[in-house]
Amino acid sequence: xxxxxxxxxxxxxxxxxxxxxxxxxxxxxxxxxxxxxxxxxxxxxxxxxxxxxxxxxxxxxxxxxxxxxxxxxxxxxxxxxxxxxxxxxxxxxxxxxxxxxxxxxxxxxxxxxxxxxxxxxxxxxxxxxxxxxxxxxxxxxxxxxxxxxxxxxxxxxxxxxxxxxxxxxxxxxxxxxxxxxxxxxxxxxxxxxxxxxxxxxxxxxxxxxxxxxxxxxxxxxxxxxxxxxxxxxxxxxxxxxxxxxxxxxx
Numbered sequence: 042x043x044x045x046x047x048x049x050x051x052x053x054x055x056x057x058x059x060x061x062x063x064x065x066x067x068x069x070x071x072x073x074x075x076x077x078x079x080x081x082x083x084x085x086x087x088x089x090x091x092x093x094x095x096x097x098x099x100x101x102x103x104x105x106x107x108x109x110x111x112x113x114x115x116x117x118x119x120x121x122x123x124x125x126x127x128x129x130x131x132x133x134x135x136x137x138x139x140x141x142x143x144x145x146x147x148x149x150x151x152x153x154x155x156x157x158x159x160x161x162x163x164x165x166x167x168x169x170x171x172x173x174x175x176x177x178x179x180x181x182x183x184x185x186x187x188x189x190x191x192x193x194x195x196x197x198x199x200x201x202x203x204x205x206x207x208x209x210x211x212x213x214x215x216x217x218x219x220x221x222x223x224x225x226x227x228x229x230x231x232x233x234x235x236x237x238x239x240x241x242x243x244x245x246x247x248x249x250x251x252x253x254x255x256x257x258x259x260x261x262x263x264x265x266x267x268x269x270x271x272x273x274x275x276x277x278x279x280x281x282x283x284x285x286x287x288x289x290x291x
Contacts, residue, residue, distance in 0.1 A: 078105075
């Protein structure tokens with residue numbers, strides 16, 4: 042798909058990987074809807090940068106872990122631009138809890154923010170994409186969704202709930218891609234490894250070096266490198282139901 046002039050919605054795009062994806066889309070000529078939950082100033086700054094590239098952008102506040110707000114986000118996108126060509130389900134959160142620390146509330150929060158938000162936005166977007174007889178969807182999962190924590194100190198890190206949600210995104214992608222292929226709708230999933238976003242701020246440099254030392258390329262990814270993987274999947278016209286791992290050889 043030529044992204045020039047297309048309409049793209051990126052959830053959780055005021056910072057981190059989502060921000061990098063939004064900016065990469067704009068650099069390809071796509072108009073972009075920036076979604077944020079709390080960071081209004083950051084979202085407006087992304088909008089400003091995108092408009093400086095000569096394309097259109099708006100920011101919409103919505104907590105996509107809530108069904109009604111996710112539906113509103115997609116509806117407002119179509120109301121403003123008249124269509125939705127690409128949806129990138131990037132919104133999510135990482136929190137570590139060992140299995141005996143995971144309460145039902147923590148479990149459901151992790152599913153809502155990572156897995157259910159993808160379902161809510163995708164279901165609504167599919168409605169419009171079927172009418173258009175075209176659409177591209179990329180879900181941002183995680184390397185953890187395939188392999189859990191990849192290092193020998195995995196017993197020190199509790200991510201069972203996070204890995205479960207991210208694994209669910211992979212299964213969702215593979216099944217949905219087959220269901221909507223007759224409507225010319227493509228669904229793929231990207232699996233980033235360790236990526237140096239704001240979420241790592243405050244992390245001891247010794248831990249960053251320890252993790253980097255176990256990655257074959259000996260460093261974290263940048264958000265921009267993950268964004269280029271998303272752009273690749275959106276532009277390709279014969280890939281659907283596939284996963285792309287960007288993890289430095291991990």
